[in-house]
Amino acid sequence: xxxxxxxxxxxxxxxxxxxxxxxxxxxxxxxxxxxxxxxxxxxxxxxxxxxxxxxxxxxxxxxxxxxxxxxxxxxxxxxxxxxxxxxxxxxxxxxxxxxxxxxxxxxxxxxxxxxxxxxxxxxxxxxxxxxxxxxxxxxxxxxxxxxxxxxxxxxxxxxxxxxxxxxxxxxxxxxxxxxxxxxxxxxxxxxxxxxxxxxxxxxxxxxxxxxxxxxxxxxxxxxxxxxxxxxxxxxxxxxxxxxxxxxxxxxxxxxxx
Amino acid sequence: xxxxxxxxxxxxxxxxxxxxxxxxxxxxxxxxxxxxxxxxxxxxxxxxxxxxxxxxxxxxxxxxxxxxxxxxxxxxxxxxxxxxxxxxxxxxxxxxxxxxxxxxxxxxxxxxxxxxxxxxxxxxxxxxxxxxxxxxxxxxxxxxxxxxxxxxxxxxxxxxxxxxxxxxxxxxxxxxxxxxxxxxxxxxxxxxxxxxxxxxxxxxxxxxxxxxxxxxxxxxxxxxxxxxxxxxxxxxxxxxxxxxxxxxxxxxxxxxxxxxxxxxxxxxxxxxxxxxxxxxxxxxxxxxxxxxxxxxxxxxxxxxxxxxxxxxxxxxxxxxxxxxxxxxxxxxxxxxxxxxxxxxxxxxxxxxxxxxxx
Numbered sequence: 131x132x133x134x135x136x137x138x139x140x141x142x143x144x145x146x147x148x149x150x151x152x153x154x155x156x157x158x159x160x161x162x163x164x165x166x167x168x169x170x171x172x173x174x175x176x177x178x179x180x181x182x183x184x185x186x187x188x189x190x191x192x193x194x195x196x197x198x199x200x201x202x203x204x205x206x207x208x209x210x211x212x213x214x215x216x217x218x219x220x221x222x223x224x225x226x227x228x229x230x231x232x233x234x235x236x237x238x239x240x241x242x243x244x245x246x247x248x249x250x251x252x253x254x255x256x257x258x259x260x261x262x263x264x265x266x267x268x269x270x271x272x273x274x275x276x277x278x279x280x281x282x283x284x285x286x287x288x289x290x291x292x293x294x295x296x297x298x299x300x301x302x303x304x305x306x307x308x309x310x311x312x313x314x315x316x317x318x319x320x321x322x323x324x325x326x327x328x329x330x331x332x333x334x335x336x337x338x339x340x341x342x343x344x345x346x347x348x349x350x351x352x353x354x355x356x357x358x359x360x361x362x363x364x365x366x367x368x369x370x371x372x373x374x375x376x377x378x379x380x381x382x383x384x385x386x387x
Numbered sequence: 388x389x390x391x392x393x394x395x396x397x398x399x400x401x402x403x404x405x406x407x408x409x410x411x412x413x414x415x416x417x418x419x420x421x422x423x424x425x426x427x428x429x430x431x432x433x434x435x436x437x438x439x440x441x442x443x444x445x446x447x448x449x450x451x452x453x454x455x456x457x458x459x460x461x462x463x464x465x466x467x468x469x470x471x472x473x474x475x476x477x478x479x480x481x482x483x484x485x486x487x488x489x490x491x492x493x494x495x496x497x498x499x500x501x502x503x504x505x506x507x508x509x510x511x512x513x514x515x516x517x518x519x520x521x522x523x524x525x526x527x528x529x530x531x532x533x534x535x536x537x538x539x540x541x542x543x544x545x546x547x548x549x550x551x552x553x554x555x556x557x558x559x560x561x562x563x564x565x566x567x568x569x570x571x572x573x574x575x576x577x578x579x580x581x582x583x584x585x586x587x588x589x590x591x592x593x594x595x596x597x598x599x600x601x602x603x604x605x606x607x608x609x610x611x612x613x614x615x616x617x618x619x620x621x622x623x624x625x626x627x628x629x630x631x632x633x634x635x636x637x638x639x640x641x642x643x644x645x646x647x648x649x650x651x652x653x654x655x656x657x658x659x660x661x662x663x664x665x666x667x668x669x670x671x672x673x674x675x676x677x678x679x680x681x682x683x684x685x686x687x688x689x690x691x692x693x694x695x696x697x698x699x700x701x702x703x704x705x706x707x708x709x710x711x712x713x714x715x716x717x718x719x720x721x722x723x724x725x726x727x728x729x730x731x732x733x734x735x736x737x738x739x740x741x742x743x744x745x
Contacts, residue, residue, distance in 0.1 A: 165449070174547070181445040315416065335408040336401070346443070348420045359418040362411055369407040373400045380396035 134220065134228025135235075138202070142236060147198045151190055151240050158186040159247040163255065176256030176263065177350060180248055184269060184346045187244040191273065192305065194240060195280040196298035199233050204294040222383050230285060230375065237277040245270045265349045271360075275367040276343035280305065282374035283338060289381035308340045338370055448544035452553070455536040459557060462520055462527055465513040467495040467505060521559045533557070534566040538573055545578045555586060564594045575607060581614035588621070598625050616651065623658060627718075632666035657702060661718070664699045668707060668716040671695050676714075683709055686716065 142148050162183035166175045206212045215225060245266045252263035283304065287297040314337075317330035342363060348355050470491045493510045497503040505513065524530060537554035544550065551574065558564045571587035574580075588604030591597045605622035608614050619642055626635035639659040646652040668686070671694040676682050678692070686709055689695045701707050704718030 177546075178445070181443070182449075185443045185446045332405075335412055336405055339412070342415055342419065345420070350445075355420050356418050359415065359420070362414045362418060366408075366411045366415060369404070369411065373404045373407075377396060377400045380393055384393055 131220070131224040131228040131231075134215070134225050135232045137215075138229050138232035139236070141202060141206075142198070142232070147194070147201070148236050148240065151194045151198075152243055154190050155187060155240065155244045156247060158190065158244075159183055159251055161186065162248070163251055166251075166255070176252045176260045179251045179256060180262055180266075180350055181346075183244070183248040183251070184349070187241075187248075188273070188344075188346075191237065191240055191244070191277060192280070192302070195233075195237055195277055196284055196301045196305075198236070199229065199281060199284055200288050200294050200297050202233075203229065203288060223379050226285065226379055226382050227375070230281060233281050234278055237281065238274050241270050241273045241277065262350055268345060268355065269349045272343045272345045272363070275363060276340055278367055279338060279343075279370045279374070280340070282371045282378070286374040286378040286381070289378045289385065292385075304338065305340050308338060309344075311337055311339045311341060342366065444543040445547075448540045448547065448550065451536050451540035451543070452550055455533055455540065456553070458533055458536070459528065462524070464520060465495070465517045467493045467510065467513055469493050470504075524559060525562055530563055530566055534563075534570050537567075538570040541570065541574045541583075542577055545574065545580065548582070551583060551586065555590070558590065558594060561595060564590050568595070572604075579611060581608040581611035581618060584608035584611075585614070585618055585621075588625070592621075592625060601625050602631075616654075620658070623662065627662065627665060632662060632669060635662045636666055661701070661703045664701075665707070665716060665718060667695070668699070672709070672714075672716055682711065682714055685709060 162179045165182050166178040206215070212225075216222065249263050249266055252260070256263070280301065284297060284301045287300050288294075291297050291300065311334055314330045314334045318327055318334050321327045321330055345355060470493050489506055491504040492507050493505040493513075494502045495505055495513065520527065534554060537550060541547070541550040541554075551571065554567055554570060558567050568587045568590050571583040571590070575583040575587065584604045584607040588601040588608065591604060592601035602622060602625045605618055605625060608618045609622065623635050623639055626632070626638060636659065639655055639662060643652060643655045643659060646655055668689070671689045672683055674694055675689060675692055683689060686698045686707060690697060698707060701718050706719050707716055708719050709715075710717050
């Protein structure tokens with residue numbers, strides 16, 4: 131598994147996915163700096179830079195998590211590298227988990243890069259008395275957890291659909307749909323018929339909710355996030371990752387290559 | 388080892404997902420910060436693309452603001468600045484600077500970004516277009532749409548004062564002022580902050596000349612404990628403008644009772660005394676009218692008739708005077724002294740007599 135992990139990192143470096151993502155993140159930091167210096171953001175440098183930076187960083191990280199693993203996996207299958215790897219004394223489970231661990235690490239590196247770039251901007255150009263940049267590690271933690279779930283979901287979708295383009299698109303659809311889930315919570319409590327309440331409840335509890343990981347506004351406006359919430363979020367991440375990866379492994383082990 | 392069967396694995400996973408999700412999501416819903424618990428607002432999503440992606444209010448707000456700015460820039464409003472005296476001597480760009488009617492009277496921006504000189508005729512054409520756009524902007528733009536953008540942008544990012552200020556900077560005619568008041572009212576309802584209500588009151592008082600409506604907005608602004616002292620002053624003055632002297636006195640008395648700061652109490656006492664003087668003067672003027680069947684010609688009539696012992700000293704304005712048009716006594720300030728052109732001879736006489744009195 132360790133070899134697969136290192137091999138994936140090297141492959142990723144060769145494909146320049148991570149390099150492209152880092153470049154984009156730095157470009158976003160520059161854009162955040164520029165937009166924060168516009169006259170209509172005067173006096174709010176830190177808030178605007180962090181707000182713009184975090185927003186676009188999330189978009190880049192989302193694109194990375196959706197596309198990089200799928201492109202990497204499909205390329206290995208198409209080029210036949212996978213057959214070579216699996217002919218060595220390694221199991222399919224190790225292969226998939228090694229890949230997952232490598233992409234999770236890369237996702238983390240990107241998140242740290244973005245956080246560091248935004249912290250640097252806020253420190254260099256913003257109001258140094260503003261404590262918002264010091265809360266950026268909270269964003270990092272939530273984003274990493276979100277990335278772990280998203281990567282597991284993409285692995286599962288790729289194993290179930292086996293279509294390189296459909297999996298990221300469906301992943302994106304699930305991601306954005308989950309932002310509306312809070313409305314279904316209301317439906318689960320207030321819908322007129324028992325059947326609709328059941329449908330809403332299944333939707334609310336069964337659908338992965340990425341909205342719960344979006345703590346940007348709390349980071350920016352100092353809304354306190356309780357320890358209970360963090361522990362709940364960590365448990366939720368573990369649950370989703372185990373379920374998605376478990377299913378992905380089951381599908382991958384039965385897959386005809 | 389045989390690979391697992393997919394069907395049971397799926398059933399098992401989904402059961403585990405639901406069984407774990409129910410308590411976890413309940414726990415998360417209870418402990419989540421308000422920003423995470425907030426229900427997604429689809430009406431914002433339809434207007435602002437970034438919000439549709441990640442419920443990102445600031446980015447969405449700036450997106451809408453940019454849309455509003457680009458929309459209003461479509462008008463191509465004329466830009467020019469008047470020329471200095473030296474411009475005609477130093478300009479080499481102009482062919483005959485000294486020829487009558489051909490002098491440089493202003494400058495505008497050319498298509499290449501350079502300054503272009505304008506003759507008197509050209510300036511008049513530009514100013515004519517400016518007047519047309521100012522007065523009839525609704526012929527060229529969908530004004531409610533522009534203010535809808537401003538409203539949504541301001542609601543998404545209430546801390547950004549530029550958005551409302553930008554909307555107000557484009558208030559060029561009464562219909563735009565009304566739209567802006569609508570926006571400010573909505574923002575005040577959502578935020579409870581004094582500033583939008585105060586700005587709405589300001590527009591109603593000075594642009595739309597509706598002091599009674601302005602007074603309600605200033606009262607709303609005062610409901611916010613963070614409202615500064617000048618809101619209270621402006622409200623008292625607005626009451627005076629609408630001749631609600633009794634109301635102004637009551638309002639100031641209530642403020643005086645609530646005042647904890649010594650300076651504020653002194654200031655309120657001064658303002659109260661001044662308002663009570665105006666109240667007494669106006670009551671006396673009404674009594675004079677009832678007694679004689681015609682209004683006073685000057686404030687001295689009140690003294691001569693025994694209704695007042697003397698005309699009081701105006702401690703906040705520049706002297707009390709009688710306004711025959713509005714049939715009321717008012718305090719002259721820099722803002723309400725009629726200009727020489729507008730002054731009627733009788734009014735001029737009244738003001739002078741009042742000054743003599745002092």
